[in-house]
Amino acid sequence: MNFTDKVVWITGASSGIGEAMAKAFNAQGARLILSARNTEALKRVQASFKEPNISSVILPLDIQQYRQMPSIAAKALEAFGKIDILINNAGISQRSLAIETDFEDDLRIIEIDLIGTIALSKAILPHLMTQKDAQIVVISSVMGKINTKYRTSYAAAKHGVVGYFESLRLELEGQVHICNIMPGFIATNIVKNAVSNSYNPDNQNAAGMPSDVFAQKALKAIYQRRKNVFIGGFKEKFALILKRVSPRMFDSVIKNMKVV
């Protein structure tokens, strides 16, 4: 696995999965554009790199400001003159019942996880179409294929992401490869950063796969130009299979499970 000479743009590179993938790409020789809102955290990630200032640049962005994505994409192109791989990873989750979730929070989840992701990808797509072997990677979720309580808008956004990018793949066949990576429970700050309410769940993600283990598997999938990849534990994998085989049985099982 070698990404020498590849330019990789990662959103949500300040924490969790994005941070771990940025470090793994740096170790494999890629040049990186690191994006998120928290510039100090991005600098911390960059400082851990080999040759930090040669191999990477920081490009702050708030993906919820989706109308700004064309000008941000233009800045990203100026950094190294090209982009080979866009990793759409920035996102927030939800741990609240629909009835207790402010509509503004529903909007925030959908604007960050879905609309901003589409806007950014469309802004850089004309360039990617001129590149040989370019890829768009989406870090969606198992929640793009299944559903549970406490995740209404998150599931809506992630189903939207999967639907959009699997359709885009058909349009771009032979031009830009689309890799949809669906994580299960990964140990990151996702629960701490989630839209939440007074309900205080156990944090299942804390016991999930370590983010550096996830990153190695994700890079391998990207290198192999896989199309749809699940990375997570047995429970989430079983849920994906059950939903496909018997949606009715899936609903009755998940309805009675302690979902947090």
Ligand SMILES: NC(=O)c1ccc[n+]([C@@H]2O[C@H](COP(=O)([O-])OP(=O)(O)OC[C@H]3O[C@@H](n4cnc5c(N)ncnc54)[C@H](OP(=O)(O)O)[C@@H]3O)[C@@H](O)[C@H]2O)c1
């Ligand atoms: N961890 C899991 O179990 C799991 C499972 C399935 C899917 N995922 C997906 O994996 C992705 C990464 O999540 P994570 O687990 O690594 O969580 P995390 O540690 O909370 O990281 C989320 C990242 O998204 C960025 N972000 C959030 N809002 C943003 C905004 N408005 N503009 C730009 N960047 C923004 C954050 O950066 P700033 O705060 O600095 O902006 C941060 O870098 C998400 O799309 C999530 O849905 C995670």
